[in-house]
Amino acid sequence: MTVRARVGGIDGPGALARALRDAQYIADEGFATAAYLALALGKPLLLEGAPGVGKTEGAKALASVLGRQLLRLQCYEGIDAAAALYEWNFPRQMLAIRQAGDSYVNLYADEYLIARPMLEALQAPRERVLLIDEIDRADPEFEAFLLELLSDFTISIPERGTVRAAEPPVVVLTSNRTRELHEALRRRCVYHWIDYPDPALEAEIVMMRASSVARATAQKVVAAVGALRARPLAKPPGVAETVEWAEAATLLHGQGAAWPAAFARALGVVLKDQDDLAHVAPDLDRLLAETVA
Helix, strand or coil: CCCCCCECCECCHHHHHHHHHHCCCCCCHHHHHHHHHHHHHCCCEEEECCCCCCHHHHHHHHHHHHCCEEEEEECCCCCCHHHHCEEECHHHHHHHHHHHCCCCCCCCCHHHEEECHHHHHHHCCCCEEEEEECHHHCCHHHHHHHHHHHHHCEEEECCCEEEECCCCCEEEEEECCCCCCCHHHHHCCEEEECCCCCHHHHHHHHHHHCCCCCHHHHHHHHHHHHHHHCCCCCCCCCHHHHHHHHHHHHHHHHCCCCHHHHHHHCHHHHCCCHHHHHHHHHHHHHHHHHHCC
16 A cells, blocks of 8 residues: 555645635544545545535535546445446447448447446546445445445456556545445545534534625524534434525525524525424524524
8 A cells, every 4th residue: 555645735634624624615633634544545535424514515625625526426225336337328339230230340449338437536546536425325235336446446347357547546435324334345444424513613614605694693593503403303404504594594684584583484494304394393483582683
């Protein structure tokens, strides 16, 4: 294993944290250290945490810092190799056979190969960041399929042979932990758990992402979201919902609504489940009076 102290002009976790901030992503020391070590060691970065804490945004910011294109593979139940790796353009192959007549045609030439994110990342590892998003939503069989890529950064194409990356590509995996990932997958990665940010940091994120929101408003919305997260909600609001609620309430306040009323009217921006809305409704006035009034 080759260890690189400087990757993409980044010579340590502190430098990476500063670069991520410039890319509009505020990373704590733990995230910056894990991401830097993944880059330096040439290992995938596995980010786990609740939905909405910034896992995908972290991968996007990392790609921006490195000046690379982000390839996003969104996982889902039943995802297979054709969606992740490659597939052959069958209609074009059939057309080529008809047009060739008795002549020979190589049906497995590049022009008939449709590269998917994993193959694209291996073919150009210096130009791309591969994001395998919500791996926990995929079947365990697909997770096992990933092991070849994450172990040797190779892909076997029966008709073409083995595709091997010239160097380890930058790979980020995210998981909402809806199921446990296999130990073999975890061992191949640098791991980091992303929790909800503390109130001061979340207010700073709101200020960065929503320039129209005043600091006092950012602090109010963070307090209100914190109170909501303390309840047994089916879908607790993430950081993105905090930012959007602050923007929505600021917009309504600018049109004449008082602060508690502005937040109440924009509740559908932060809570997006009917059961959660029904659960909060009886105490909403009190909650808002304690946090945003």
